[in-house]
Amino acid sequence: METTIENPWLKWQAAFAEEGMTQMKRWSRLPLIAEKARKVTKGATPSEVVHRVDHIKLLHYPSNKPVKHKTPLLVVFALVNRPYILDLKEGRxxxxxxVDAGFDTYLIDWGSPTLADRYLGLDDYINRYMDGLxxxxxERAGSSKASILGYCMGGTMSTIYTALHRERVANLMLMAAGIxxxxxxxxxxLWADPNYFDVDEFVDTxxxxxxxxxxxxxxxxxxxxxLIEKPLNFMENVHNDKFVEDFLTMETWLNDNISVPGEIFREFVKSLYQKNQLVKDEFHVRNQRVRLKDVTCPLLNIVAKGDDLVPCSQSLALNDLVGSNDRKTMLVPAGHIGLAVGGKAQRETWPAVCEWLAERSSSK
Amino acid sequence: MSDGKDTPWEQAAAFQKIWSDTFSKMTQGAFQFSPDSAPPEFMRQMRSSMFQALGKTWEEFMRSPEFLSSMKQTMDSAIAFKKMTNEFLVKAHDEMQGTSKEDLRALMAAVGRMEANVHARLDRLEERLDELNPKTSPPKPKSAKKAAARSAKAVAKKKVVTKKKTASSKRSR
Structure with a gap:
């Protein structure tokens, strides 16, 4: 019986040669990055601006398919970044x-606040803007109620809105909402701790x-x-067109930050991060006390297991505090952003969410 | 990096512990090597475990009172610097008989207070009207009343609706 002994050096040599070739490919693709970055688009689904209030735009997503559900869906994003993360690109x-599931879908684009907006607080955003929208x-959909999907800070705002205006909300869906x-x-x-962060001084200045x-x-x-792994990972995959496209789309969104109106930032940090008033039923929006028990509509709480921005425990508490009989938690193995654009969330979570909402929306 | 490390020596010891832990984790990662691993793959594995260890160390450090105190100091300095710049600019504008941002802020604050007063007054008037006319205006839930009032306000504020097909061209692309 003849046995062949493989020379380990050959394997190593081949691997080094392959790595060398790949490295050359990487370098050759670098000059094209700027051009690719210029081609990054914001938003994938056709939309139209149907309403404007101050610097806020309401986007509607018309569909070629007939609308199946009478109850419209209003998507509320955070004030921190741009909302197109929820419509990042085809397949994400x-x-x-x-829209494909037949919902009459609207999205609030909060716009970019100027210095003139520094005194806008939660009362303005919730009781004036959100309520008006x-x-x-x-009115546009001919329905007395709307379903609301709130993401991150938009989820917290949606919860407060629902508690204050329960007669207007048919279903409440939250994604990584801090409660x-x-x-x-x-x-x-930890960083927002009052011992280390003086929010009053910060906002006043x-x-x-x-x-x-x-x-x-x-x-x-x-x-x-x-700051280290991400750039390295990018350099390693710079020859992979699909990777580069996804990377640039995501980076464009991540770096497209907007400032937050001073007063609402102060309210969020002081009343929520520092005093945790929402869960204690001590939170007030212009003299109106926010009681989470007043949230009585069906509730779907979508929580990301690996969220480092809004940890699971921050969102999970809600289901025990609301007055809804119909409440469900969906734990998704993803991070804060992956919850919206991650492959698994796109394949499994969102079809299930659409199904949940369809069961609770009146058909046309 | 736990609480109560007040002396420089204790702080230095805590830092030393973090880094010695990191290097021991890195070394552990580096020695998880099998003869069959191709060098680039082996390097990637080693790098990954190094970054993992480094990430954990940083996370621990960013939770430490030392980091939080230094963060506070940095924030205080940034705020002091911004205040100093603001004061200087306000003075300069004032000297030149110009309008500074600070003047605009004061004006906006005054408008804001005025708006709040008007709202409060309207709310009181609404309540008094309801008390005067209990038969003609049946009691409504408070939030519904406010919603109706704000809806009217929103309609008044409504600007020209602009329709813009934004993404149709993107899709065709």
Missing amino acids: SVIRHF VDFVC DFSTREGLLN FGNCPAEFLQSSFLMLKPVGN
Whole structure:
């Protein structure tokens, strides 16, 4: 019986040669990056601006298919970044799932606040803007109620809105919404500690919370991942067109920060991050007490297991605090952004969410 | 990096512990090597475990009182610097008989207070009207009343609706 002994050096030599060739490919693709970055588009699903209030735009997503459900869907994003993360690109769009499932879908684009908006607080955003937009959407759809999908800070705002205006909300869906801020799992909760962060002094001096401040805070949540691993990973895959396209689309969104109106930033940090008033039923929006028990509509709480911005425990608390009989939690193995654009979320979570909503929306 | 490390020596020892832990984790990662691993793959594995260890160390450091204190100091300095710049610019504008951002802020704050007063007054008037006319205006839930009022306000504020097909061209591309 003849046995062949493989020379390990040959294997190593081949691997080095292959790596050398790949490295050459990488270098050859580098000059094309700027051109590719210019081609990045924002938003994939056709939309039209149907309403404007101050700097806020309401986007409607018309569909070629007939609308199956009478209850319109209003998507509320955070004030921190741009909302097109929910409609990032073909195959990575939460909005597309709802439009294809026959929902009359609207999205609030909060716009970019100027210094003149520094005094806008939660009362303005919830009781004036959101309420006015829900009225507009309902009137347009011929429905007395709307379903709401809130993401991140938009989820917290949607919960407060629902508690204050329960007669206007048919179904409430939340994605990574911060509710119980007592947790110290997340670094943001720790950094917002009143012993280390004087939000009054900060807002009084800067006016609006600068976009650069927020961006650097988010980067610092995972400095090794964001500042070392990510660029290295990009360099390693620069010859892979699909990877580069996804990377540039995501980076365009990540770096497209906007400042947050000073007053609402102060309210969020002080009343929620520092005093955790929402879960204690002590939170007030212009003299109106927010009681989570007043949320009585069907509730779907979508939580990301690996979320470092809004840790699981911060969102999970809600289901025990609301007055809804019909409430469900969906735990998704993803991060804060992966919850919207991640492959698994796109394949499994969003079709299931559409199904959940369809069961609870009146048909046309 | 736990609480109560007040002396420089204790702080230095805590830092040393973090870094010695990191290097021991890195070394552990580096020695998970099998003879069959091709060098680039082996390097990637080693790098990955190094970054993992480094990430954990940083996370731990960013939770430490030392980091939080230095963060506070940085924030205080940034705020002090911004205040100083603001004051200087306000003075300069004032000297030149110009309008500074600070003047605009004061004006906006005054408008904001005025708006709040008007709202409060309207709310009181609404309640008094309801009390005067209980038969003609049946009681409504508070939030519904407010919604109706704000809806009217929103309609008044409504600007020209602009329709813009934004993404149709993108899709064809």
